[in-house]
Amino acid sequence: MRVLAMAAALAALGFGLGGAGAARADDGYDLWLRPRAPAGTPAQVARRGDTATLRLAEAELRRALPAGATLPVVVATAADPAVVAARLPLTGLGDEGYLVRAATIGGRRVMLVAGHTDRGALYGAFALIRHVATGGVADAALLRSAPRLALRMLDHWDNLDGTVERGYAGQSLWDWWTLPDFRDPRYTDYARANASIGINGTVLNNVNAKADSLTAPYLAKAAALADVFRPWGIRVYLSARFSAPIELGGLKTADPRDPAVAGWWRAKADEIYRSIPDFGGFLVKANSEGQPGPRDYGANHADGANMLAAALRPHGGRVIWRAFVYAETDPEDRAKQAYSEFRPLDGRFAANVLVQVKNGAIDFQPREPFHPLFGAMPRTPMVAEFQITKEYLGFATHLAYLGPLFAETLRAQTGRGRQDVADTLTGMAGVANIGRDRDWSGSTFNQANWYAFGRLAWDPDLPADRIAREWAAQTFGTDAQVIATTSAMMAGSREAVVDYTGALGLAHLMATGHHYGPGPWVRDLARPEWNPVYYHRADAAGIGFDRTAAGSDAVAQYAAPVARALARPDTTPERELLWFHHVAWDRRMADGRTLWEDLVAHYDRGVGYVATMRTQWDTLRTKIDADRWTKTATYLAVQQREAQWWRDASLAYWMSVNHRPLPAGVVPPAHDLHWYRAQSFPHAPGNPK
Structure with missing residues (x-):
């Protein structure tokens, strides 16, 4: 099932919504559930039934919905006699699904938030809150959804x-x-x-x-x-x-x-x-x-x-x-x-x-x-x-x-x-x-x-970009520039990390234990599969892990159509090429560059994306509260420095293996390989040891 009105609400996000000026101070504690309703003007919300969960749903709606809606909001379960009498399309929602729509309940027109259980009603309450927070109109809501995964x-x-x-x-x-x-x-x-x-x-x-x-x-x-x-x-x-x-x-x-x-x-x-x-x-x-x-x-x-x-x-x-x-x-x-x-x-x-x-x-x-x-x-x-x-x-x-x-x-x-x-x-x-x-x-x-x-x-099935815009609207407010800029930053940010840490199917190249920073040279750990060299298998001739029938034959574990595609470099997606194949450094890629040239370009693209995110974030200085803007700006600076470190250390190592020069015009690493290998971070966070 789908939330029927979400596409329209997100279209509203893009834009014509107001909200200029810096936001209030915000330390991030409220997450995407920032208070919405002005103090002293609660929405009209009623509850039919008395369980702890229904009381929570009612309280959330009172907290978040703006006053002035034409229709009062009623929270109920499908078993309520007045809801039964309304003969609404509640079948197929299961125990956790919800229906939010205008209906006549107990003789008056209301915006009904209902589910077969009080949990479903609670999820419906949050769906209505999300609808309003992302630009939707409460009185026009028509939301019906049930979870696909139990x-x-x-x-x-x-x-x-x-x-x-x-x-x-x-x-x-x-x-x-x-x-x-x-x-x-x-x-x-x-x-x-x-x-x-x-x-x-x-x-x-x-x-x-x-x-x-x-x-x-x-x-x-x-x-x-x-x-x-x-x-x-x-x-x-x-x-x-x-x-x-x-x-x-x-x-x-x-x-x-x-x-x-x-x-x-x-x-x-x-x-x-x-x-x-x-x-x-x-x-x-x-x-x-x-x-x-x-x-x-x-x-x-x-x-x-x-x-x-x-x-x-x-x-x-x-x-x-x-x-x-x-x-x-x-x-x-x-x-x-x-x-x-x-x-x-x-x-x-x-x-x-x-x-x-x-x-x-x-x-x-x-x-x-x-x-x-x-x-x-x-x-x-x-x-x-x-x-x-x-x-x-x-x-x-x-x-x-x-x-x-x-x-x-x-x-x-x-x-x-x-x-x-x-x-x-x-x-x-x-x-x-x-x-x-x-x-x-x-x-x-x-x-x-x-x-x-x-x-x-x-x-x-929800599109990741739509989720990003939805999150941004609830987290930062509905200013058009803020939503457009933050969602644009987010869109390619994961791909940027792939680019500056190991593109084209490279993986497990991080340093030992804490997994902080690059370590493609590591080869002395007790177990073979703990060592990055186990995964990239780079030598003077080429790079990548051969998982075809000529190698480990891991491709055979996939269903036949997938296995057939992965069995040949020419039919393997380039983003996964080195995961499944050991190929030559001078292999021609789809863009006409050699693999080595393409890999170098990915590193530079990843670093460049982070630099662009810093520029984009700078444009929001007056529209984001100072605490969150400053912390994010600081972290983006850290990310750019560390992306450059990943890029430089990795290129220094690959050049020590393949003995190839960098493509013309590419800036060389700031230090030699010995310098990068000497870096140590014994107290990095999150390390189980």
Whole structure:
């Protein structure tokens, strides 16, 4: 289903809307939910029914809608007798869909906000607020939508000591030390923001889990958060450590086939549901990067997942089992290992198990081809995992709008009929970029990635550029120049990061551990697949990883039409060329340049795009509040400096390998390769060590 009036509202954004002059001071805390209604002039809003969620919907509409609308607003559920009598088109909306339209309810003409459940009504309230905030007229609203994906979830890689793995916005939002007694108001504001974009689940703790998360004191803390989140339609999940029966239960094994192990998990599930009746379930990282799992005992992933699923099934809980696996003992191409382990298990997972697959087969790189598991397990519910936090895209300081990255994966054709990746999914999970920073995500523009994730999880067909404009209007106001400029900056920002970190299918070129900055020269790490040289395989003759039948044959994991296209350099998209092929430096590209010339041009284009964003942002100095303008301007300067660093260090290294001069007129790196290799950043944020 689609929000019928959104196209018209966004057309209004483009423009003729007023709003000149600098905005009020704004520290970014309000996200895209800035107060709208003038004080003392609330809109006419009524509620039919009395649940905590309906009361929230009513309060949100009163807070945000301007006074003066002709029609009063009524929030209700489809079961209300007056709504039933109106005979409205509410079929097909499911438990979470909504209808917002003018209707006669109880004998008077109103703007009705309704859903089959109070959660649907809450989502409808936020849809009407978004409609008005992006230039729509409340009285003219005609909005009908239902989520395409059932599970829309944030994964927090938050640790019990308050640190956040790959987090760049300060300490964890969860203050485990003061929970369950003190329930920080930020927990409510967090839930409210998620509800406004349709997110309905949150995993509280790191996938590299500690067993302590499942002890009684920490379950009480999780229960306190669940109480806060519940009225907003959000269920709590926990990452479970597979070896918890040993560490907490005193058992000598965690073998999923052992009856004592299964019994321990059943008792633990019973304990959890006594304190969190609507607990969502477990997220599990097993047999990956040192985490324990069923393969430690000769069992497979289905054995492990199904044992946990049996413990949760009586309570309606689910197991979300991550497919991010690779082992140092497996010499196979790392890009192939998840498919090799999971594809044979299709149909063997319990009904309440969902397999969570990263968008690409390596690890959240600035660009990866879509994961070959999408569409390859038709009998297994699947969740796509994206990284909202920018581990490989410049941390918090680089402006990189990820809407195009998410959409690129979701709309990729699997080669199985007309099926795109989104067609294969039951849910989407996003590794959160949220911390205790006042602006939640480390910078204003990082908020757009949280927003875009939620909007695309609800409707994977939404255009990324439309989401950008929608976010900008709600975040900065409806000034035409501001929306046009900010959305233009965002449009190519992710591609710019690809250009200055590794275009044409290059990936995993970052420095060791913290993943901050370039390190294409790294070759001395303990495991081959941790080294950038493993991925680019550059030598004097050429560059790229051969994944054809002559190499690792990873292309064979895709459906036949896709595999055929990827098997030849001439039919592989150039943006993914070096991911699948080792090609000569002097290969002719589509633009007539050699590969070397084209690669150099990409680096320069990426740096140039950042310089252009700085110029564009400068034009908004008088139209953006000083705090957000200054912080963004500062970060753009940092990004330009670091983009230049990436460009120069990378070119210095490639020239040391291919022994080729730079194309005529290209500015050489500022330093020699030794200088770049000597740079050290031992305390970069987000590093798990």
